[in-house]
Amino acid sequence: GAGVSQSPSNKVTEKGKDVELRCDPISGHTALYWYRQRLGQGLEFLIYFQGNSAPDKSGLPSDRFSAERTGESVSTLTIQRTQQEDSAVYLCASSLSAGVGYTIYFGEGSWLTVV
Amino acid sequence: EDKVVQSPLSLVVHEGDTVTLNCSYEVTNFRSLLWYKQEKKAPTFLFMLTSSGIEKKSGRLSSILDKKELFSILNITATQTGDSAVYLCAVEARGGGSQGNLIFGKGTKLSVKP
Numbered sequence: 001g002a003g004v005s006q007s008p009s010n011k012v013t014e015k016g017k018d019v020e021l022r023c024d025p026i027s028g029h030t031a032l033y034w035y036r037q038r039l040g041q042g043l044e045f046l047i048y049f050q051g052n053s054a055p056d057k058s059g060l061p062s063d064r065f066s067a068e069r070t071g072e073s074v075s076t077l078t079i080q081r082t083q084q085e086d087s088a089v090y091l092c093a094s095s096l097s098a099g100v101g102y103t104i105y106f107g108e109g110s111w112l113t114v115v
Numbered sequence: 116e117d118k119v120v121q122s123p124l125s126l127v128v129h130e131g132d133t134v135t136l137n138c139s140y141e142v143t144n145f146r147s148l149l150w151y152k153q154e155k156k157a158p159t160f161l162f163m164l165t166s167s168g169i170e171k172k173s174g175r176l177s178s179i180l181d182k183k184e185l186f187s188i189l190n191i192t193a194t195q196t197g198d199s200a201v202y203l204c205a206v207e208a209r210g211g212g213s214q215g216n217l218i219f220g221k222g223t224k225l226s227v228k229p
Contacts, residue, residue, distance in 0.1 A: 004157075033217075035219075041221070042203075042219045042220060042221040042222060043158075043203065043205075043217075043219040044219075045217060045218070045219075091157065091158075103149075103160050103163060104149070104160070104217065105160060106151075106157045106158045106159070107157055108155075108157045109157055
């Protein structure tokens with residue numbers, strides 16, 4: 001597609017439920033990144049993929065968070081047993097490859113509210 | 116610990132003013148510094164800087180990097196109300212498993228009044 005596409009754009013879920021957030025990167029981009037932005041806070045790195053493998057998962061806040069990517073394309077970020085502190089905008093980004101010189105483009109984000 | 120600090124945190128100016136936004140960083144094995152504009156949810160890319168002293172320009176916006184003093188500035192001349200946004204600075208650090216890890220500052224919220 002023309003840009004990074006994320007769905008859903010907004011999700012309200014009850015505490016304890018699982019949610020899946022989807023990211024469709026720019027066609028041909030091999031690197032894909034997930035970030036979290038809580039209200040009034042900066043962007044927190046969660047995980048990135050180069051192809052289908054995730055060399056850096058250091059930002060995942062807990063074992064309730066997982067992500068996968070298939071076909072070097074779509075990625076899903078799954079949050080199990082959601083907690084209220086998981087409420088945030090989850091931003092996905094992609095670039096042609098991971099590394100210096102490759103511009104990272106962001107999607108519009110998925111706004112998650114846990115009630 | 117790697118960190119990126121932006122200042123000021125917020126700024127209110129009038130249309131036509133010139134503003135300078137600051138970004139200082141401490142990272143191990145610097146690779147690049149990026150500026151983004153965030154109006155709603157999605158940050159949009161402005162500049163990527165890898166070399167010291169070379170100014171990047173795009174219309175009324177310009178940016179420069181000083182790798183010796185570890186900072187960058189983003190200048191906006193003749194500001195317009197459409198420039199109102201949060202401006203994010205991010206640094207990419209080299210090495211190991213953190214190849215894709217951009218370290219973001221908290222941003223500078225710019226409000227341009229008519």
